[in-house]
Amino acid sequence: MEFDLNLLLNGIVSGLLLGGLYAAAAAGLAVSFGMLDIVNIAHPALMVAAAFLVVVVGTALGLDPLLTALLLAPVFYLVGTGIYTVYNYFFERRGDEALQGLAFFFGVMFIIEVGLVMAFGPEQRFLDPDWGFVTWRIGEIDLPLRMLVPALFALAAIGLLYLFLHKTFTGLAIAAVAQDAEALRLMAIDPVKIKRLAFGISVALACIAGGALIVVQPVEPSSGQIFIGRVFAICIMGGMASLSGAIMAAFLFGVVENVTATFAGPSWAPAVAFGWLLLVLTFRPQGLFGRAA
Amino acid sequence: MSLITRRQLGRVAVAAAVAGAGQTPGLFPAHAQSANPIRIGYAMAMSGGLAGNGRATNLAYQIWAAEVNARGGLLGRPVQLVVYDDQTNGGTVPGIYTKLLDVDKVDIVTSPYATAMIAPAMPVVMQRQMTFLTIFGAGVNESFKYDRHFNMNVVGDNMKETYAKGFLDVVGMLPTPARSIAIVAVDNEFAQKAAESARFHAKAKGLRIVYDRSYPPSTVDFTPTVRAIQSARPDVVFVASYPPDSNGILRAVSELRFQPQIFGGAMVGPQLATMQAQMGPILNNLVNWDTYSPEPTMQFPGVAAFQAKYRELAHKEQVDLLGNYIPPYAYAQMQVLEQALKRVGRIDQAALAADLHKSEFDTIVGKVKFGPNGEWAEPRNLFCQFQNITDGDLEKYKRPGTKVILAPANLKSGDLRAPYGPPA
Numbered sequence: 001m002e003f004d005l006n007l008l009l010n011g012i013v014s015g016l017l018l019g020g021l022y023a024a025a026a027a028g029l030a031v032s033f034g035m036l037d038i039v040n041i042a043h044p045a046l047m048v049a050a051a052f053l054v055v056v057v058g059t060a061l062g063l064d065p066l067l068t069a070l071l072l073a074p075v076f077y078l079v080g081t082g083i084y085t086v087y088n089y090f091f092e093r094r095g096d097e098a099l100q101g102l103a104f105f106f107g108v109m110f111i112i113e114v115g116l117v118m119a120f121g122p123e124q125r126f127l128d129p130d131w132g133f134v135t136w137r138i139g140e141i142d143l144p145l146r147m148l149v150p151a152l153f154a155l156a157a158i159g160l161l162y163l164f165l166h167k168t169f170t171g172l173a174i175a176a177v178a179q180d181a182e183a184l185r186l187m188a189i190d191p192v193k194i195k196r197l198a199f200g201i202s203v204a205l206a207c208i209a210g211g212a213l214i215v216v217q218p219v220e221p222s223s224g225q226i227f228i229g230r231v232f233a234i235c236i237m238g239g240m241a242s243l244s245g246a247i248m249a250a251f252l253f254g255v256v257e258n259v260t261a262t263f264a265g266p267s268w269a270p271a272v273a274f275g276w277l278l279l280v281l282t283f284r285p286q287g288l289f290g291r292a293a
Numbered sequence: 294m295s296l297i298t299r300r301q302l303g304r305v306a307v308a309a310a311v312a313g314a315g316q317t318p319g320l321f322p323a324h325a326q327s328a329n330p331i332r333i334g335y336a337m338a339m340s341g342g343l344a345g346n347g348r349a350t351n352l353a354y355q356i357w358a359a360e361v362n363a364r365g366g367l368l369g370r371p372v373q374l375v376v377y378d379d380q381t382n383g384g385t386v387p388g389i390y391t392k393l394l395d396v397d398k399v400d401i402v403t404s405p406y407a408t409a410m411i412a413p414a415m416p417v418v419m420q421r422q423m424t425f426l427t428i429f430g431a432g433v434n435e436s437f438k439y440d441r442h443f444n445m446n447v448v449g450d451n452m453k454e455t456y457a458k459g460f461l462d463v464v465g466m467l468p469t470p471a472r473s474i475a476i477v478a479v480d481n482e483f484a485q486k487a488a489e490s491a492r493f494h495a496k497a498k499g500l501r502i503v504y505d506r507s508y509p510p511s512t513v514d515f516t517p518t519v520r521a522i523q524s525a526r527p528d529v530v531f532v533a534s535y536p537p538d539s540n541g542i543l544r545a546v547s548e549l550r551f552q553p554q555i556f557g558g559a560m561v562g563p564q565l566a567t568m569q570a571q572m573g574p575i576l577n578n579l580v581n582w583d584t585y586s587p588e589p590t591m592q593f594p595g596v597a598a599f600q601a602k603y604r605e606l607a608h609k610e611q612v613d614l615l616g617n618y619i620p621p622y623a624y625a626q627m628q629v630l631e632q633a634l635k636r637v638g639r640i641d642q643a644a645l646a647a648d649l650h651k652s653e654f655d656t657i658v659g660k661v662k663f664g665p666n667g668e669w670a671e672p673r674n675l676f677c678q679f680q681n682i683t684d685g686d687l688e689k690y691k692r693p694g695t696k697v698i699l700a701p702a703n704l705k706s707g708d709l710r711a712p713y714g715p716p717a
Contacts, residue, residue: 007520007524010516010520011517014514014516014517015517017514018513021513113340114340121345121348121611122339122341122347122612123345123567123612123613124536124540124568126571128571135548135549142516142549144516144545146544217544218537218568218571219537220342220344220345220536220537222340226510226511257514258514259517261508261517261521262517262518262521263521265507266517267506267507267508267509269512
């Protein structure tokens with residue numbers, strides 16, 4: 001493929017828009033995996049479950065999918081606190097969180113997938129807002145609202161999370177529990193309570209990501225599987241416990257994927273994107289924006 | 294209250310799983326003729342990525358079994374389906390077929406859906422010399438060369454030379470001859486074979502291939518791929534894709550206002566009701582591979598009655614609402630089995646295979662005859678064009694005039710409209 005500036009610019013812009021979706025999917029995981037050290041491999045499945053619920057509720061009430069996701073986020077927060085309570089009681093409390101905890105979240109993932117098949121059938125589901133078929137054109141740059149609006153929506157939600165984590169006492173406690181749970185206990189704060197709250201927030205973010213996902217593409221019960229590798233790679237590349245790092249890594253991942261797909265062909269896109277991950281880990285094992293131990 | 298031990302729990306779970314296998318609660322009542330049934334076993338994608346077509350296939354089988362049992366059974370015995378979910382995972386398939394044959398001791402085995410799940414079943418089935426009726430495989434027996442394999446699929450043998458012929462015939466219908474073609478295919482066996490066929494026929498017709506790439510099934514955003522194709526300025530685009538990629542590709546094509554003379558190929562997805570409902574007019578003028586369209590040229594005896602029955606149940610079973618793609622062929626597959634069994638008069642794998650090789654079968658998808666390799670002796674790859682679509686209403690897909698057949702010539706029901714993409 002010959003070099004073409006328009007192709008490059010459009011590749012970068014579409015990569016940033018794709019990165020917005022990845023950021024939505026990775027932000028929740030950056031909290032649970034990056035800050036709480038909980039390998040929630042069911043996170044993408046929760047995102048897809050949210051997308052299904054957005055379709056059901058949005059269709060029934062005639063609401064915009066992104067607004068519906070916002071309304072459903074508190075429900076997912078409660079689901080998240082419930083999942084964490086079970087995880088903490090059976091695994092974390094006993095010190096079994098490493099391997100058995102991972103198996104637990106694998107189980108949660110399969111239960112969600114099979115549950116979705118049983119409840120909704122295996123067919124694709126979609127909920128397209130009217131604006132999802134509109135594309136803005138600025139010069140030679142195409143901005144399909146199907147990609148742009150979910151990316152902005154996700155960034156707004158992540159921005160609020162960022163403010164919460166950095167400007168509130170509870171948010172700072174979440175950051176603290178990521179560093180030293182025992183030290184938090186010395187300050188008369190229950191780390192389990194803080195972790196439950198943080199995990200609830202991470203699952204609520206999966207709901208927001210589900211709303212973004214259903215606008216971008218239709219979903220089927222197993223749709224989450226293609227995101228597992230990407231979101232974990234993004235969290236690691238950004239630097240564990242760094243929300244802003246995960247977001248930057250998501251954009252980088254999207255741009256690398258799309259520019260590679262434009263010029264070298266789509267089959268190279270994941271190889272190059274994951275190659276970047278290896279490169280980053282070689283030279284900065286703590287991730288792009290993580291702090292060295 | 295006594296506590297259940299982990300071992301007891303395991304036993305209960307296994308017992309429940311075994312008891313649950315093959316049961317289809319709610320849809321069809323248990324049949325009175327329960328003595329010594331003919332047991333037909335198969336794995337099917339009831340969950341996972343291919344579950345949409347897997348479940349639709351299973352529903353067609355259930356309709357056939359219920360009809361046969363209502364007529365008094367087969368060879369004087371009721372028919373019983375024994376099905377296990379392969380989870381769209383080829384790794385589960387050998388174990389399922391071993392269980393079906395060695396533990397459940399089924400009389401007949403049919404295949405899972407589709408190529409990637411059929412291939413892992415082949416060694417198990419071949420080892421026990423079972424006659425194997427498969428559904429929608431693509432060239433599976435090219436390497437196995439098993440003489441008891443019979444595939445219900447329109448693609449036939451020698452996919453490279455036959456599959457995309459119809460598409461390139463349609464390209465020849467353009468008022469201004471096309472000079473260039475772009476080919477893009479997902480990295481899976483079916484799509485790669487389809488792309489290989491497109492390449493073969495494009496070269497034969499003297500078309501310049503200006504873009505020829507594959508993409509991984511995990512691709513999320515197709516905008517850069519479509520833009521790269523657009524910049525190569527092909528007259529014709531051949532895409533071999535699976536859902537939901539087909540959806541992403543068509544959305545990107547629409548967003549980038551890409552309007553080649555002909556767009557389509559071997560996209561799996563536009564045949565299904567969900568995508569037809571979602572895409573609406575974006576499908577207009579798409580020329581795509583298909584297996585069935587309710588055009589006057591394809592009104593085979595029994596197909597309308599089957600589809601009416603299927604559509605009654607489809608909503609409740611949460612499967613494809615129209616049943617225009619795989620269900621008629623799944624039902625026809627069982628008709629083939631029924632006719633062969635009746636002719637042979639007993640469960641005899643060698644005699645069944647011999648009959649399947651030599652006979653012609655009357656089915657709801659027309660007359661079917663198998664070639665030496667167990668594929669259809671005469672391929673029937675349809676290339677249909679979506680026309681007159683203004684919205685996502687599905688009713689129009691039950692009538693002629695929406696999926697117009699352009700190839701093959703003997704089933705042609707309308708004329709090509711070009712370019713791709715203008716509003717209806």
